[in-house]
Amino acid sequence: MKIALSQMQVIPGSPEKNLATIKDTIAQAKQNNVDLLILPELCISGYMLSDMWLVPSFVEEMHGYNEVMREASDGIAIAYGNIVLDKQINTRLNDSAHHPNKDGRVRMYNAVCVVQNQQWVKRAKHSQYLPDGIQPKTLLPNYRFFDDQRYFFSLNDVALDMGVSIEDLAQPLLLEHNGKQVKIGFQVCEDLWCKDYRKDGKALNMSRYLINNGAELLINISASPWTNQKHDARDRRIEFLAQDVDQFVPFYYVNNVGPQNNGKNIITFDGGTTVYNAQGMPVQCSQKSFAPDLMFVEHEQLPQQKAVRSEPGKIEQKYQAIQSGLRYIKDMLGFEDDPKFVIGVSGGIDSALVVCLIEQAFGQDNVWALNMPTKYNSSATQNVAKHIADKLGIKHLQIPIQELTDAQMDVFTKLDEALPSPEWMRKLSDENIQAKIRGTSILSNLAGRYGRFFTNNGNKLETALGYATLYGDVGGVIAPIGDLTKAEVFEMARFMNEHIYQDEVIPHSLLPNELFEFGEGDIAPSAELREAQLDPMKFGYHCALLEKFTSFAKTSCEDVMQWYLQGSMEENLGISTALIQRWGVDEPASFVEDLEWFARNIQRNVYKRIQSPPIIVTSPSAYGFDIRESQMPWRTSERFNQLKQQVLKMEKYNPG
Missing domain, CATH: 3.40.50.620 (HUPs)
Known part of the structure; x- marks a missing residue:
């Protein structure tokens, strides 16, 4: 299976520009006979939009682009980040109960959305609790400049509302490849930074749940800001995930580039897109920092050697971050x-x-x-x-x-x-x-x-x-x-x-x-x-x-x-x-x-x-x-x- 990882520049609040980039990337992926294209978290809307997430007309517009992405998946599978409004929840559950967002609005997920051949992909284990083809973000960060809990409904929230276990909701999605079904576990950004989130005395580790439910590989789509020595921090997190499960699987990490802002801070994103093998070792990675990249990977032929990548000194990285912020x-x-x-x-x-x-x-x-x-x-x-x-x-x-x-x-x-x-x-x-x-x-x-x-x-x-x-x-x-x-x-x-x-x-x-x-x-x-x-x-x-x-x-x-x-x-x-x-x-x-x-x-x-x-x-x-x-x-x-x-x-x- 050939996979493409798109380290794209996401311009917040500019869905038309982001969609143009995405469509060009889809065309390039098809030309290279890619089976699965992976795009970052909230790659259509942007991530740091503050209270634009509370404007109904804007949210409806962003949700509507999911149909555009579904139609664009003819002949290819695409995993991308967008918001999903769960409007059909009562129909799926066959009930009339109240299932709102925490602010009383229509339930809204920050999710990884997966489409293939113009269809929403199915789960390995069917669940009426969630729409086909989407996996909500489980861990919603609420520190530094992150405000996910202010806007979104998490997978953990779904489990609490429905009275089911988070482990049961952490199901792989099924992609068709050469007449077979491949079980892929999808997660969003913070889900890999799970060490400090706790459940039953252990890390609330989505990777462990997905692997236990049969995932053959894991994919994390991110909008994760740059910090000094971020490559090392990511590698240590994946190493923890690998040690926290009985048998790890290859892990694909895709992050965006391009700054975003919250009004008082301009936050830069460096990319750092990386593929890790079943031992949690980085084996293929983007060599571009703060710049777009499209990386191709043959899943069955992952490199065996640890990837070599240079990480500049602190001041040089800060210089790059400032340049990126200014050009934004x-x-x-x-x-x-x-x-x-x-x-x-x-x-x-x-x-x-x-x-x-x-x-x-x-x-x-x-x-x-x-x-x-x-x-x-x-x-x-x-x-x-x-x-x-x-x-x-x-x-x-x-x-x-x-x-x-x-x-x-x-x-x-x-x-x-x-x-x-x-x-x-x-x-x-x-x-x-x-x-x-x-x-x-x-x-x-x-x-x-x-x-x-x-x-x-x-x-x-x-x-x-x-x-x-x-x-x-x-x-x-x-x-x-x-x-x-x-x-x-x-x-x-x-x-x-x-x-x-x-x-x-x-x-x-x-x-x-x-x-x-x-x-x-x-x-x-x-x-x-x-x-x-x-x-x-x-x-x-x-x-x-x-x-x-x-x-x-x-x-x-x-x-x-x-x-x-x-x-x-x-x-x-x-x-x-x-x-x-x-x-x-x-x-x-x-x-x-x-x-x-x-x-x-x-x-x-x-x-x-x-x-x-x-x-x-x-x-x-x-x-x-x-x-x-x-x-x-x-x-x-x-x-x-x-x-x-x-x-x-x-x-x-x-x-x-």
Whole structure:
């Protein structure tokens, strides 16, 4: 049996474009004498559509495409992902009972649909509980940015409603091949990530149920987002499945590519389509990441050797994810052509990296670099902005804003005479006037005037600490580096110089040494809103803290203080003793003061993050709808206060 696995790009909310891709793929499969074509999860509609899944007319339209797919299966079998509205459930059950979705609507499955020769395929064991040719997703993820339980009815829900076992519903489907029936077990995405879903003291393992019911091979159709080292994570999951059954069978995994979004996050999909043998070993895989691919497999002649595939380093993978997310903008907005951009380039490292990322995604003709100096901006940073623009071959614009700043300052100086305010508030407001002029008065208006977009250039550390001006640099259509720590910004800048450009496009003067120190003549990070201003973050150290604070299993201040007492900061944060000493947090009082400042600022700036533009996800936990936050005061627990007193009694941090 010849099988084709389509690692297709799925454009969410664009069924016509997706169907055109699918029909081309079907034609190509038929030309290659394919018996079974496998397409990804929700490949017609897209997966991350938020509450579009609650719009009846849209859902009806998506369901209607199942007939289009059935008709397209003449001479071939097709397994694809789509929603199924179970409208005939009362007819099949011969009852008048109420069998709704959990929200009271018509029951809706996120399912693998299987058609062959214009017919819905049958089950190995007939069941009146489900329509022919469909297998609903069993495990509905409800973590990170996944909301499946909000919209869909699972196979497990069906079992509960009908009073039958999930094992009995996990039946293979029967495909005709050379006059014989082949029993194939179908599952959807999360069904293979089953180790942490439990039933009767074991993993709720659809693979085990399907194999026990006679499946000769397994097929998983996915819309599984990229994360760093995702290939390794998938392989380990399949290894678990193989160990959890008495006799495993070949396993076919098909994933989509192309970003999707939930309004606040842009999530990328890398593919990773792979065939595993009966020992759970990967033996054939797509060599394309973040790109479409069509892979052909002779099922009876699977390779015996383990497949060789390279997995780039973390920063290169994050670079690929950001590029994929940026190129998605035209699809996200329904444009036929790539958008044009004007980027505020201050001469600092963040905007330097962003303008390079945008140039790589859209080409030099689609990018302008805009520098907006005041009296506080040094000639060094202004020269850096021009240097980068010249190296990239993009238009360089400079619009000084000192006169606009002075004009606004005059207004508020007069107002202060009648309405006095604390000096620290006036100084902060005076600084932020510059940022607001840049972001709102100049950058956004210039973008609107010339039909261009502008970006948010903030990194994850700035986003966390609120080191940005609302209605100033908190704006734009997208935040390309909003999920990169400052340490990763420096690392990606080096990567681009060395591997993308093979040239010093981003000046070395913007890049620190391994302890994040800047030498004489270098340009340390600064907002340049006042004289001799430097960013208040402890780079490297705060970056490591933030990664722990925002990891999937989130670290608390109490955890960090416990590490400090144990002398295990290096091990737990992945940093050196030298970096701890460089920032002075080996002094217990300084450590506590800094930790409180760090945690307090993260909590007090939730309101800014709520209003920030979409962030491209590059970490296991990104701000947006990945990390869901409520506005509330920062507080300390009793344990925090106890640990604080213990730390303050220390003379010095003692590593190890």
